[in-house]
Amino acid sequence: xxxxxxxxxxxxxxxxWLHDQAQLPGPPVRRLTEYAxxxxxxVLGLVFTGALVALAFWSRASWESHRDWVVPVTVPLLAxxxxxxxxxxxxxxxxxxxxxxFLLALAAAxxxxxxxxxxxxxxxxxxxxxxxxxxxxxxxxxxxxxxxGMVFVEKTRPTRPPAAEM
Numbered sequence: 001x002x003x004x005x006x007x008x009x010x011x012x013x014x015x016x017w018l019h020d021q022a023q024l025p026g027p028p029v030r031r032l033t034e035y036a037x038x039x040x041x042x043v044l045g046l047v048f049t050g051a052l053v054a055l056a057f058w059s060r061a062s063w064e065s066h067r068d069w070v071v072p073v074t075v076p077l078l079a080x081x082x083x084x085x086x087x088x089x090x091x092x093x094x095x096x097x098x099x100x101x102f103l104l105a106l107a108a109a110x111x112x113x114x115x116x117x118x119x120x121x122x123x124x125x126x127x128x129x130x131x132x133x134x135x136x137x138x139x140x141x142x143x144x145x146x147x148x149g150m151v152f153v154e155k156t157r158p159t160r161p162p163a164a165e166m
């Protein structure tokens with residue numbers, strides 16, 4: 001019978017078993033590939049988030065007026081989009097990620113054209129303003145496509161926990 005008056009529970013059949021640290025099994029040994037599989041989607045999402053924020057800042061760099069608040073305010077939305085793209089890439093849902101990747105490539109082309117136009121002109125330029133607007137809208141559409149693709153993939157084939165090892 002267990003003696004409940006002791007400061008720590010004691011099992012009379014195994015007196016040193018309950019709180020003996022030497023009896024506890026060690027943590028499972030994980031290889032680097034297992035850590036990469038666990039943390040890969042998060043790292044991939046952070047990489048895509050950084051790419052989205054960089055595109056937004058490059059697009060903002062050509063504006064003549066003072067709208068310095070726009071990119072920092074939209075960073076949380078860009079982070080959600082980056083994590084969604086990382087999720088789609090980790091799940092290998094290329095069909096669902098395709099529109100987001102296409103729109104990101106289009107936004108990168110608009111930003112590159114805007115940078116090139118900036119080297120060719122001085123001062124205010126209507127084409128640079130149009131390229132900035134198009135790149136901003138395209139980035140927003142890419143984020144929306146990524147989040148929509150993530151919701152679609154999760155609805156059609158939801159993430160399941162791994163099978164029990166016992």
